[in-house]
Amino acid sequence: MNQCRLRGLVQMRRELALGLLGSKHHVLAQFALRGIQTTSPLGGTQDMDSFASGCSAAYIEGLYNKWKNNPKSVDQSWDDLFNGNERPVSKGIPIQSSHSRKYRRPPVERTAVKARSGERTASGGASPAPAPPPSDWKNIDDHHAIQAIIRAYQSRGHLAADLDPLGIVGPQKGASVDGTERQATKEVLRQHYSYIFGDLNATFKLPSSTMIGGDEEFLPLREILDRLERIYCGHIGVEYMQITSLTKTTWIRDRFEKPGGLDLSKDEKKLILERLTRSTGFENFLAKKFSSEKRFGLEGCDIMIPTMKEVVDRSTNTGVESIFIGMAHRGRLNVLANVCRKPISDILSQFHGLQATDSGSGDVKYHLGVFQERLNRQTNRMVRITVVANPSHLEHVNPVLLGKARAEMFQRGDVCGKRVLPIIIHGDASFCGQGVVFESMHLSDLPNYTTYGTIHIVSNNQVGFTTDPRFSRSSRYCTDVAKVVAAPILHVNADDPEACIQCARIAADYRATFKKDVVIDLVGYRRNGHNEADEPMFTQPLMYQRIRKLKPCLQLYAEKLIKEGVVTDSEFKAMVANYDKICEEAWKESKEVKSIKYSSWIDSPWPGFFEGRDRLELCPTGISTDTLKTIGEIFSSPPPPEHKFEMHKGIHRILALRKQMVQDKVADWSLGEAFAFGSLLKEGIHVRLSGQDVERGTFSHRHHVLHHQTADKVVYIALDHLYPDQAPYSVSNSSLSECAVLGFEHGYSMASPHALVIWEGQFGDFCNTAQCIIDTFIASGEAKWVRQSGVVLLLPHSMEGMGPEHSSGRMERFLQMSDDDPDVYPDTCDADFVARQLMNVNWIVTNFSTPANLFHGLRRQVKMGFRKPLINFSPKSLLRHPLARSPFKDFNECSCFQRIIPDKGPAGKQPECVKKLVFCSGKVYYDLVKERDDHEQVETVALVRVEQLCPFPYDLITEQLKLYPKAELLWAQEEHKNMGGWFYVQPRFDTALLKNENETRCVSYHGRPPSSSPATGNKVQHYSEYAAIIKSIFGELTPENKKRLEAKVKEQQEKAKAESQSSPPKDGAAPPATGASAGKKKQHQSTSSGMGGAAPSAKNAPSSKKRQQGNDEASPSIDGASPTARSASSSKKRQQDKTEPYSTSSSPSMVGASPPAKSESLRKQRSDSAPSPEASAAQKAPMSVKPSLNPRKPRPGSAPAPPSSKASPARGPSNTAPSKPRFVKMEPEQTPSSGSKAQKSPAEKDPKPTKPTP
C-alpha cells in the first residue's frame, strides 16, 4: 500500500473518530482512535502514538469538548490536530512521527522538569530555563536521535541478529532506510526508524552510554551504524538490558562494544579448530563404529565442546579448582571424553554390553556421572571436573548439581564461589519447558542456596525431539526464563566458532566478576534425528532438507582458517587424522576390557570414608548427660545479656518451658531434635536443615532462629553457640519450591558423608511436587550410580482432620519403592543383621513416636559406616503432646535407637493374658493407648510400635509374635487401607509368621477403608472414621466404662473451668507443656500454628488404676482430633455421644475385617517358593511369588465396618456422618488436665546404665 493512500485512510479514520467523539458513540470513537495504525515501509504494523491509545481516549474526548467551546483553551498541538492542520510529514514518514514532533509538552511540565535542576524562583518554584536558540534545535534533536538509536541497538539488536545457522528464523538482511544493507530494521529501531538519516557522513559526539568509539569521541553516522550493526546484529545477539545494575551493563557494553575487544589471535583460532576437530571427530568415530547405537550426538552443535573448554580454561585461570557440570543426554559422551578427559576406552567399553562386577542396576551410558581430576594444560592448574549422573527427567539434575556445588564450596571454605563453578547444559525445549528450571534459577541469589553464579549453556538445536519451538513455547527465546534473575543472555550462532568462544570468555569472566548467573544460547541445529535411529524427515522435512545441504561447522571453520592463512589444508587434515588415531587406539584398548564396574562412574567419591572401617559396625548413638545438659541449657536460654537482644514475650515463655523440661530431665520433640543436632555439631558434623518455614517450624515448635523485636535482621541461633569448636549449623527457610529445594539438599548431601542434611516438607503431602527427585535420585540413586546419600526427609504426616492435602506424606509410596524383598525372611541370626539390613536397602523409612527415637534415628544417619536416605514421617500434634516426651535417660550412652517399641505396660508384663497384639506406627499409637485405657483393656491388649518400617525389623517382630502366642494379631493404622504402612507390612508379617512352622495366625487390618483421597475434609466424617477403627479394635464401651468416663469428663470439666477462671490470657505463642507440669497447665490451643493439629495436650488423665500402678506408657488423651476441632462442641453433646455409641454397618472390606486362618496348603506353597534364609542372608534373593493369604475375606465374627465403607450405598459428608458422633469437640475450658504418674516418670532420675541393644 502506498504511503499516500495509507495516510488518506488513517486520516479518514481519524475524522470518523473525531466526529464520533462527544457524541453518544464516543466508545466507537475510542475504538477508531485506538485502531489507527500505520504500516511501516517493511510491511509490519506500528502502533500509533501513545496519545491515541485506548486509555487516553477519554482524555482526548475531554480535550475535544473543551476545544469545541474554545479552541484556545487547549495546547496548540491539540488545536492543530482537531483542526486537521497537521504539518506535512517529511519523506513519507508515517503519521506517528509527525505527531510526536508536533506535540509540545504543556508549560506546567516544563516548569516541573526545570525545578529539579535546582533553579528556583523567588516564590520558591522553579524558573524556566532559557530555551536554546532555534538554530541549535536540529542539532540537539539529531543527537537525541543518535542516542536513541544506540540505545535501540543495545536493547533490541539481538532481535535482528543473525543467530540461526539454518536461516529459518530471524530477520533477513534488506535495504535499510539509509540505503545500506542492514538487519537492524524495524525491530531494532522502532520509532527511531523515522529518523532522517540524511548525511551519513555527518559526525556525532558519542554518548557516554556506549563504548563503540573506543578512544574516539566522535564518529560519522555511517560508522556508528556499522559498528552497532556488527556488534549487536551479527552472530551474537546479546540480551542484557534486563539487568538493572549499571555496573554490570557497563561491563557488558565494554566487553562487546570496545573496538577490537572480540578479536582472536592466530593461536587462539588454531586451538578452537583443534578442539572442534576433537568434538566432531568423536561423534564421527562413534557413528562409524556404532551406527545403530543411541548416543544422542552433538552434530550440529559441535561447538559446545570448545565453548565448554574455553569456560573451563578461563575459569581455572581466575582461581576455580572444582567444576560441576549438570547435563542431559545430548553430547554427554563427548563432554566426558573431551571436556573431562575420561579415557575414551572407558567410554567405548560401555558400548560393548559387558557385565558389571559390582551390584546395582546401572544406567544407560549417556546418564552416567564422572569425576576426573586433571591438569589443565592451558592454564597449568589442577582442576577437578564432575559430571553429575542424571536421570532421563530433563533438567531435574539442575538443583542437585547446585546443591552439590554449594556443599563443595562449604567444604572448601569458599565463601564467594571463587574456587567452585557450576555449569549447567540445557536443551532448548527442556530449558523453557521444565518448571524445575525456574525453581532452580530462583535459588541463585538466596543466601543459603547461592552458588555465586552458574554458567548456563543451551545446546539449542531448535527442536525438541519432534516438536518445533513454535509449538513448544510461547516466549520469544527458549532462554527467557533466565530473565527472572536478570542474567545476561548471549545468543550466538553455533556455526561461528569464534563468536561462540567470545561468548564463553565473556560468560566466564562475568561470572568470575559478579558471581551471578549468565547464559550462553548456542543456536545450532541437530544433524540427525533425536537419536541416531530416528528419521527426522517425518516431522521436520524442510528443516532437514536445509540441514542436508549444510556443511558441518568444522569444515566451514577449517575453510575459513585456511583462507585466512591460520592453518594449511594439510595441517588441518593431520589434526583430523591424529584424533581419529587416538580414537582407534582407544577402541582397541576397550576391546580388552572384559567387565565393567559401575563404581568407576561414580560422580561423588568420598575418599577415606569407606577405607579402613567396618561398614557394618553400628556405632552407639547415645550421648552423655553433660552434653544433654549443655545443649539443653543453651537451647532453652535467651541470647546472652551482652547481645542486648529483645525477644518476643512468647519466645520468653517457650524458652522458660524448655528450661523447665531440662530441669525435669525430659525432652519434647523440639528438644530431642536439638539434642541430635547439637551433639552432632559438637562432634564436628555439619548440620543443615532446609525447607519451607523450618526456622520457626511450620507448627511453631522449633524456633531455631530468634528475631530481635526492634532491630532489623538481627537474629540469634542458639545451636550455633553451643561449643567454640563446633561445626557450623545452617538452618534456612527455603523458597517455596519442593522440587528444586529437595533436589538441592539431595545434591548437598552427596558432597560429603560428614554432614547431616535435612529437608523438611511443610506438610508431608507437598513432597508430591518433588516426586521426580524422590523417584529418580533419592530412591534409586545408589542402585543406578553407586553413590550414596544420607539425606533426611522429614514429612509431617498424620490424620488429624486437616483435609486431603494436609494429612499424608504418602508413606505408601516410599514403602512401595523400598527394595527389600517382602517374601524373604532374612538371616536374623547374623551378628550384623541390623546393619546389613540397612546397608542392603535403598532407604530407611521411619515413623518415630518419641523424641528419643528421633534423636537416635538422626544421629544414626552419620554413625553408620555407609549412607542411606532416611524418610521419616514426622508428627504434628505429637510435637506438643505431653506424652510424646522422652526422659533424658533415653538419650544417654546406654540408650539406642529402637526399631520397635514393645508394650511395657501390664500387657507386656503378662503376655499370657493378652488377647490382642496390636502393631501400629506413629501417632496412632497415642490414640490407641487412650482408647485402650477407656475400654479398660490395658491387660488384654498389647500395643507395639513399629518405629522403623523399612527395613522391616523381622527379628524383633518375630520376638513379639512369640511373646504373645495366643493373641490375635492386628495391624492398626489411621491411614486408608491403600495407603499408610499396610501394604508394606502385610506381606512381611506373613513372611515372619511363616517362619514358624506352628504358626496359624494372620495379621488383620484395622484402619480406614480404601480411598482415592488421602483424607476427608469433613471433620465429622474424620471422627466417624476414627470411631470405626477404634470400635473394630476394642469393641463397644461397656455400660460401666461409659459411666466411668462420664464421671471423669464431668470432673475434668469442673477442674478446667476452675483453672480457666484463674489463667492469664494467651499471647499467641504455643508453649509446650512439660511432662510434669502439663497436667497443671490449661490446655493450650495451637492457634499459632494455625494447623489445628497441635497436641490436645492435657486431656489425658489416666483412668485405669492398674496403669497408674505401673504402666510407663501412660495414657494419652487424644482422640485424633485437633483441640480446635474439639473446642466447638458442647460437653452435653459429648455426653450424649458417649451414651449413644456410633453404630456401623458391617462390611467385610472395611476396617476390622480379620483374615481367615491360613490354610496349610497355602503355607506349603509359599514356603516352597520362598528362598532359604541362607540364600537371602547377604544378597537380596531373586523375586519369588508369594500366594496371598487373603486377609480380605471376613472371618466369622469379624468387627463391623464403618459407614464410610464403599459397600455402603451412600457415602459422603452429608450421609456418612454418624447420627451421633462419639468423638466430639471440647471447649478448651473443658479439657481435663493430666496428672498421671506416668507423665512424671520421665522427669525422674536417670536409671542405672545398661548396655544398649539395637
Ligand SMILES: Cc1ncc(C[n+]2csc(CCOP(=O)(O)OP(=O)(O)O)c2C)c(N)n1
Ligand atoms: C521430564 C522429561 N520429559 C520428557 C522427556 C522425553 N524427552 C527426551 S529428550 C526430549 C526432547 C528434549 O529436547 P531438548 O531439550 O531441546 O534437547 P535435545 O534433545 O533437542 O538436545 C524429550 C521430550 C524426558 N526425557 N524428560
